[in-house]
Amino acid sequence: MDLLNTLVDKGLRRELPTREEALAVLATSDDDLLDVVAAAGKVRRHWFGRRVKLNYLVNLKSGLCPEDCSYCSQRLGSDTGILKYTWLKPEQASQAAAAGLAGGAKRVCLVASGRGPTDRDVDRVAGTIKAIKEQNEGVEVCACLGLLSDGQAERLREAGADAYNHNLNTSESTYGEITTTHTYADRVDTVTKAHAAGLSACSGLIAGMGETDEDLVDVVFSLRELDPDSVPVNFLIPVEGTPLAKEWNLTPQRCLRILAMVRFVCPDVEVRIAGGREVHLRTMQPLALNLANSIFLGDYLTTEGQAGKADLEMIADAGFEVEGADQVTLPEHRATAGGGCGSHAESGCGSHEDAGCGSHAGGGVCGTAAAATATATEARTDLVAVRRRGAGTDLAPNA
Numbered sequence: 001m002d003l004l005n006t007l008v009d010k011g012l013r014r015e016l017p018t019r020e021e022a023l024a025v026l027a028t029s030d031d032d033l034l035d036v037v038a039a040a041g042k043v044r045r046h047w048f049g050r051r052v053k054l055n056y057l058v059n060l061k062s063g064l065c066p067e068d069c070s071y072c073s074q075r076l077g078s079d080t081g082i083l084k085y086t087w088l089k090p091e092q093a094s095q096a097a098a099a100g101l102a103g104g105a106k107r108v109c110l111v112a113s114g115r116g117p118t119d120r121d122v123d124r125v126a127g128t129i130k131a132i133k134e135q136n137e138g139v140e141v142c143a144c145l146g147l148l149s150d151g152q153a154e155r156l157r158e159a160g161a162d163a164y165n166h167n168l169n170t171s172e173s174t175y176g177e178i179t180t181t182h183t184y185a186d187r188v189d190t191v192t193k194a195h196a197a198g199l200s201a202c203s204g205l206i207a208g209m210g211e212t213d214e215d216l217v218d219v220v221f222s223l224r225e226l227d228p229d230s231v232p233v234n235f236l237i238p239v240e241g242t243p244l245a246k247e248w249n250l251t252p253q254r255c256l257r258i259l260a261m262v263r264f265v266c267p268d269v270e271v272r273i274a275g276g277r278e279v280h281l282r283t284m285q286p287l288a289l290n291l292a293n294s295i296f297l298g299d300y301l302t303t304e305g306q307a308g309k310a311d312l313e314m315i316a317d318a319g320f321e322v323e324g325a326d327q328v329t330l331p332e333h334r335a336t337a338g339g340g341c342g343s344h345a346e347s348g349c350g351s352h353e354d355a356g357c358g359s360h361a362g363g364g365v366c367g368t369a370a371a372a373t374a375t376a377t378e379a380r381t382d383l384v385a386v387r388r389r390g391a392g393t394d395l396a397p398n399a
């Protein structure tokens with residue numbers, strides 16, 4: 001297909017595809033899907049080989065958020081039955097992180113619900129970063145604490161954070177349909193602050209909230225312009241009790257097309273499959289490793305993932321290898337560009353997604369925009385389990 005040959009050539013040159021080309025990827029038929037995966041896979045392997053970076057989420061503070069993000073199980077007044085707890089102590093967070101690192105993760109993502117941290121919260125997280133770094137040599141730490149005020153990104157950088165996650169989530173034009181308590185511009189501002197402070201920026205999206213193909217292309221093109229080192233791609237987990245609980249819009253094929261489009265638009269960036277991997281890709285997860293070079297290990301913020309051992313087996317069976325702590329994630333031109341992590345790439349959260357973080361997400365939205373999206377799929381509520389283990393509980397974490 002000419003389209004795919006063009007996109008591979010552009011991806012290898014880091015050249016931005018046209019919007020029409022990106023839209024055409026999302027519009028490909030199921031008959032062409034394996035060709036799409038193979039083409040985007042060439043770009044993935046060119047920049048990242050067959051390595052898969054593992055990231056581990058530690059939910060430092062769960063629920064009780066005053067914001068109203070419609071996709072999020074932690075939002076104001078939600079009735080989702082999730083774990084609710086206030087800040088973990090540094091030693092509790094460090095213990096949770098250690099489980100993920102022992103399971104093969106090289107990055108720990110420290111996430112807290114809320115609009116954004118107070119300066120006291122930043123000090124608290126600084127203590128946690130210190131504890132984790134002291135006990136785990138070489139670990140990468142990403143913070144995901146919501147909107148940042150002036151000076152907070154610098155403080156986190158000084159404390160040893162490598163990266164900061166904050167997701168754009170969806171297009172600027174539909175953002176107001178998802179959240180009313182903060183704006184798209186607020187989110188862009190926080191990613192910019194993180195970048196400016198020398199932190200490796202991580203910013204991504206949530207698919208499946210009823211958005212159109214144009215919305216998806218808009219947000220991915222906006223991300224390319226912001227130039228984060230990593231882009232987490234969340235697939236909405238429609239958690240019961242959130243406004244988006246009925247938004248079951250994704251099929252495994254649709255998820256693969258979305259990941260391929262993101263890879264073509266952001267060819268040399270760490271593309272991470274974040275929340276919703278097990279729920280929406282299901283048995284197609286191994287195929288998605290040809291597109292993304294990074295995943296979360298184990299559980300998510302408020303919902304459970306598959307067993308960490310199953311993640312490792314899937315990677316090996318699909319012919320990929322877990323990226324070691326001594327391996328550099330990003331291609332050389334990016335790793336040496338001074339984005340904070342230096343050698344480390346990036347990981348993703350930033351919406352408090354129930355997938356990653358960064359948008360603290362987990363739900364989905366955009367009522368009116370749904371029309372052009374793929375065929376609605378069966379609601380797989382049987383695959384959604386509220387997290388009852390790990391951080392904030394007495395039970396061992398999944399890693």
Ligand code: SF4
Pocket residue numbers: 065066067068069072073074075076112113114115146351352353359360361
């Ligand atoms: S995404 Fe983050 S800011 Fe929004 S409701 Fe959830 S925890 Fe709060």
